[in-house]
Amino acid sequence: MELNANAFGRNSRKALLDKTLQEALGRTTGRFQAHRDAAVAAFPEFEATRERASRIKRDVLDHLDTYLARFIAEAEKRGTIVHVARDAAQAREIAARIARDEGVTLAVKSKSMASEEISFNEALQGAGVTVVESDLGEFIIQLAGEAPSHIIAPAVHKTREQISRLFERHLGEPPTDSIPELVGMARKHLRAKFLSAGMGVSGGNFLVADTGSVVLVTNEGNGRMGTVLPRVHLAVVGIEKVIPRMADLPTFLRILPRSASGQAISSYVSIVTGTRRAGDPEGPERMHILLLDCGRSAILEGKYREILKCVRCAACLNACPVYQSVGGHAYGWVYSGPIGAVLTPLLVGLPEAAALPDASTLCGACADVCPVKIPLPDFLLELRSDAREQGLKTPGEIAAMKGYAGVMKRAGLLEAIERIAGVLGQFFTKGKGIGGLPYPFSGWTERRDFPAPAARPFRKQWKIKRGARG
Amino acid sequence: MPYNAGMDPKGPIPVSLFFTCLADAFSPGVCNATVEVLERFGATVRVPLSQTCCGQPAFNSGNRKEARAMARKFLLTFPDEGPIVTPSGSCAAMVKHGYPVLFRNEPRMLARARAVGDRIFELSQFLVDVLGVTDPKSDFSGKVTYHDSCHLRRGLGVVSAPRKLLRAVPGVEFVEMEESDRCCGFGGVFSLKNPQISCKMTERKVERILATGASYVTSGDLGCLLNIGGLISRFGYPVKAIHLAEILAGGTGGLSSFAADAASEDARPPGTIRRAGGR
Amino acid sequence: MVNERESLFRRLSAACGGHDGAVAGEPLPGGAPLAPEGDRVALFEKTFTAAGGILLRAPVEKTLSDLGETLRAEGVTALFFPEDDAASREIAEALVPFGPFNLTTAEEVREGSTSVTAGFRTAEAGIAETGTIVETSAGGKTLLPGLLADVHVSIVPVTSVVGRMEEALSILAAGTPRNISFLTGPSKTADIEQTLTVGAHGPKKAIALLLG
Numbered sequence A: 001m002e003l004n005a006n007a008f009g010r011n012s013r014k015a016l017l018d019k020t021l022q023e024a025l026g027r028t029t030g031r032f033q034a035h036r037d038a039a040v041a042a043f044p045e046f047e048a049t050r051e052r053a054s055r056i057k058r059d060v061l062d063h064l065d066t067y068l069a070r071f072i073a074e075a076e077k078r079g080t081i082v083h084v085a086r087d088a089a090q091a092r093e094i095a096a097r098i099a100r101d102e103g104v105t106l107a108v109k110s111k112s113m114a115s116e117e118i119s120f121n122e123a124l125q126g127a128g129v130t131v132v133e134s135d136l137g138e139f140i141i142q143l144a145g146e147a148p149s150h151i152i153a154p155a156v157h158k159t160r161e162q163i164s165r166l167f168e169r170h171l172g173e174p175p176t177d178s179i180p181e182l183v184g185m186a187r188k189h190l191r192a193k194f195l196s197a198g199m200g201v202s203g204g205n206f207l208v209a210d211t212g213s214v215v216l217v218t219n220e221g222n223g224r225m226g227t228v229l230p231r232v233h234l235a236v237v238g239i240e241k242v243i244p245r246m247a248d249l250p251t252f253l254r255i256l257p258r259s260a261s262g263q264a265i266s267s268y269v270s271i272v273t274g275t276r277r278a279g280d281p282e283g284p285e286r287m288h289i290l291l292l293d294c295g296r297s298a299i300l301e302g303k304y305r306e307i308l309k310c311v312r313c314a315a316c317l318n319a320c321p322v323y324q325s326v327g328g329h330a331y332g333w334v335y336s337g338p339i340g341a342v343l344t345p346l347l348v349g350l351p352e353a354a355a356l357p358d359a360s361t362l363c364g365a366c367a368d369v370c371p372v373k374i375p376l377p378d379f380l381l382e383l384r385s386d387a388r389e390q391g392l393k394t395p396g397e398i399a400a401m402k403g404y405a406g407v408m409k410r411a412g413l414l415e416a417i418e419r420i421a422g423v424l425g426q427f428f429t430k431g432k433g434i435g436g437l438p439y440p441f442s443g444w445t446e447r448r449d450f451p452a453p454a455a456r457p458f459r460k461q462w463k464i465k466r467g468a469r470g
Numbered sequence B: 001m002p003y004n005a006g007m008d009p010k011g012p013i014p015v016s017l018f019f020t021c022l023a024d025a026f027s028p029g030v031c032n033a034t035v036e037v038l039e040r041f042g043a044t045v046r047v048p049l050s051q052t053c054c055g056q057p058a059f060n061s062g063n064r065k066e067a068r069a070m071a072r073k074f075l076l077t078f079p080d081e082g083p084i085v086t087p088s089g090s091c092a093a094m095v096k097h098g099y100p101v102l103f104r105n106e107p108r109m110l111a112r113a114r115a116v117g118d119r120i121f122e123l124s125q126f127l128v129d130v131l132g133v134t135d136p137k138s139d140f141s142g143k144v145t146y147h148d149s150c151h152l153r154r155g156l157g158v159v160s161a162p163r164k165l166l167r168a169v170p171g172v173e174f175v176e177m178e179e180s181d182r183c184c185g186f187g188g189v190f191s192l193k194n195p196q197i198s199c200k201m202t203e204r205k206v207e208r209i210l211a212t213g214a215s216y217v218t219s220g221d222l223g224c225l226l227n228i229g230g231l232i233s234r235f236g237y238p239v240k241a242i243h244l245a246e247i248l249a250g251g252t253g254g255l256s257s258f259a260a261d262a263a264s265e266d267a268r269p270p271g272t273i274r275r276a277g278g279r
Numbered sequence C: 001m002v003n004e005r006e007s008l009f010r011r012l013s014a015a016c017g018g019h020d021g022a023v024a025g026e027p028l029p030g031g032a033p034l035a036p037e038g039d040r041v042a043l044f045e046k047t048f049t050a051a052g053g054i055l056l057r058a059p060v061e062k063t064l065s066d067l068g069e070t071l072r073a074e075g076v077t078a079l080f081f082p083e084d085d086a087a088s089r090e091i092a093e094a095l096v097p098f099g100p101f102n103l104t105t106a107e108e109v110r111e112g113s114t115s116v117t118a119g120f121r122t123a124e125a126g127i128a129e130t131g132t133i134v135e136t137s138a139g140g141k142t143l144l145p146g147l148l149a150d151v152h153v154s155i156v157p158v159t160s161v162v163g164r165m166e167e168a169l170s171i172l173a174a175g176t177p178r179n180i181s182f183l184t185g186p187s188k189t190a191d192i193e194q195t196l197t198v199g200a201h202g203p204k205k206a207i208a209l210l211l212g
C-alpha cells in the first residue's frame, strides 16, 4: 500500500470536512465501543484473561526464535510449505512465484492486513492473477478502488447508496437501498468466485507452534470458504503471530472478538493444519505459509518489542478520539489509530511517518482497552523522543523548546516575562480571552479564545502578602 | 497510595505547594484557592518560590533534553520530606510517571525521582485520600458538571475523590456529563500541531457539557479548563469553566482568564481565608 | 529460501538473546475461567440462542414439524447431508414429508445449485461457554453442509456438549485434523453501515437439534 503518513495534517483536515465520512465515523466507532464495553462488563474474567494473553504474548516475543522454529517444523511435518520473506519486495516475489507455479489465474482473498503491507494484490496482478477480495467491506473498497480505513470495518466510510451504485456499475445489479439485498448480491457474486478460484489467500490471526496450525477468525465465513474450497491455500502472516500451544488459543479467542466487536466469540474460527489427508473429501491439495519479517525482527530487538503483541482487534482505534475524528485514511498507510501511530513508523521508518506519533493527545484511552496491554501512549512518547534524536524535528520546535527551558530554568526570568505578558495582556484584552494569535498559536485561536495572562501572577502575589520566605 | 506515615493527624501538616506555571501565569486564583482549602484543613502551606514548570511540554513533545533539565530543577526545588500538593493531575502525573522515564539511565536521579513521585498529590486526591476530608466546608452554590482530565483519571487513577468532594458541597447540584472521561482535545502541543482535530474534540466535549444544563464545568486540570473555557468564551455559551479548587474554596467567579472582572479576582490577597458561609 | 530462513533466525536469535533467561513456555498464572456451573446443556441452549441460533429439542415429532416450518419459511427446497452421517440422513429423510423438500448432495450444491438448501451434519461437540458447534475433518468427514448451505442444521447429541473451549480442543485436536471449525450462530457482517446482516458467505440460519 502506498505510504502517505507524513501528510497526516493535510489528510486529517480533508477528513474533517468530509461529511459522509464524519457521519459514518460517528455511527460506527461509538457502536463498536459500546458493544466492546458491554461484552467486557458481561465477562468477569476479562481482566484475568487479558493479563494471561499479555503474558503469553510476552513469552512468545522473548523466545520468538524458539517458537517460530517449532511452528515451522510442525507445519512442514504436516505437508505445509513454509516461505520466509525479509521485506515486502521479496514477499511479493515469493507470492507471485507461488501463484505461477500453482497455475492459478483467480485467487480469492480474505482479509489480511499483512498482505496490505506488501501490496499483495498488485504483486499477483503483475503475475497475471486476478485477486478478488472476499471480505464484504474489502470487496466494496476494491470495487471503489480505495484503501481500507478501519482494521475490522474497512468500508465504514461508505453509505448504502454509494455501495448500491458500485454494485450497479461493476456487478450489473439493480439499484436497491436494502442492506440485506446488497449483502445477497455480494454473496452470490463471491460464492461463484470461491467455487472457481484456484487459490484461497488468507491472513492468520494466530499460528499455533505446537501443531503448525493457522487460525482464522471471521464473522462472514469467507476465511473458512477460502481454506476449504480452492485447491491451493496461501496464508500471508507476520512472524509475530505465533502462540505457543493449541491450549493457549481459547485465551485469545476470549479477548479478541470481545475487544473487536463485542461478541463473546466470532461466528467462525477455523484452525487449519496442512493439506488434504488420505480419505478427505475436500480441502486444499497444497498449503503455503508466507511468513513476513518486513521490519518485525528489528522491532523485536529494541524498546518497542511489546508492540508485536498486537492481535489487531482495533479496540484502540474505536476508543481513540483522534481516530474517531478523522478515520483511518488520514494515517496514510495500512494501520491507523493508536496502533498505526506506533506501528507504522516502526515498520516503514520514523522519517517516513514522524507525523503519526504526534497525532495523539496522549489521553490513554487506547491503553485502557488494549486486550494485550500494550503501553501505546508510552510508545508514542518514546517515538517523539526518537524523532528529536534522529533530527526529525523542525528547527522552530527545537528553538522554542530551548527557549522554554532557558526561561523555566530561572524563576526570576519567568517572573519578569510574566509581568510583561501580564501588562500587555491586560492592556490589549482587558483581561478577557485573546481572540487571535500568530502562528504557531493561530490554529488554537481559530475557534477558541486563548487565555489572557494574569495581571499579577501568583508568585508575585504570594511574595507581596507573605514575603519571600517561601 | 495512603501517604500519611509519620504524620500526626492532629498537628499541623506541612505541605509544599507546586502551583504550576500555567496557573501562576494565567489563573492565580486557582493557586490562591488551593492554598485556602489546604489551610482550611490544617495544612501549613510552604511555597518554594524558585519553582517553575515540571517539564511536561518538553517531555510530551519528545524533547527530553529540555524536560530533563526541568525535572532536575524540580527535584532540587522540592527536596524535603512531606507531601507536595498541586492543583493539576497532569503535572502530578508527569512527576510521578514521567520523571522515572527521564532518569531511567541514571540510578541516583531515578531513586530521587521515585521518592518525589511518592510524595506528590493532586489536590482532591490529597484532601480525600490523605487528609480524609469528607466535608470541604465550601459555600459555593450552583449546578456543576465534572470533566475527568485524562492524566488525573488514567495517569493517577483519581476518579471518585473530586466527585465525593463536589457532592459534599451543600450548594452544589452535581450532574454527570456523558463521556466525562473523554479527552477534551487539549493534549498540550497537540492542540498547536493538530488544532482542527483538537478543536473538533473540544466541540464535542462542550456539547456534552451544555447538554447537562450546568452553570459550571469543573476539572482537576487547568489545561483542560483553559481549552474548554476558550471555546465557551468564543461562542459565549452560558456556562463557566472553573477549577475544582475554586469551587472548594467557595469562589463563584470561574476562571479569571476569560472574564472581564478578572483583575479584581486576581488581586484578592492570597491566603485570605474565606470561611464557610463567611462571604 | 533456506538462506533467507537462516538469516531470519540469526536476526531473531540476536534480538531474543537479551531475554531474562526464562524458559520458553513456563507455566503462566491464571488459567481458563472456571467450568460453567450448573447444567452444561442448559447453558448451551442459552448461549447458542444468544449467538443468533435456533435451538430445537425433542420430542422428535414436534421438532420435525417445527424444523420443517422454519426451513419452509426460509424458502428451503433441497436438503443435503454427508453420505456417512447416519443421524443426519435419518432426520433429513424424515423431514421430506414436512416439505416439499428434495434430497440433494453436497457435490451438486458445490457444482452451483440454484435451490435454497439446508445442510445437515452431526456436530462433534457443542461448547456451552460460547454456544459453539464444533466440526472437524477428522476421519475424512466433510465440512460442506455448514459451509455451502443457506441453512445449517447441526445434530448435537447432548453427550457431546462440553463446558469450555479447552475441553473441546483437548478432545478434538488430538491428531490435529486438517480442519477444526468453531461455528457460532449464522454467518454475519456489519460491513455496510454497521448494520448487522446475516448470510454474508455462510448460512443465514444456524439451527441445532439437541438429541438425547
Ligand code: SF4
Residues within 6 Å of the ligand: A259, A309, A310, A311, A312, A313, A314, A315, A316, A317, A339, A366, A369, A370, A371, A372, A373, A374
Ligand atoms: S494495539 Fe491493542 S487494542 Fe490496538 S489493535 Fe492491537 S491489540 Fe487491539
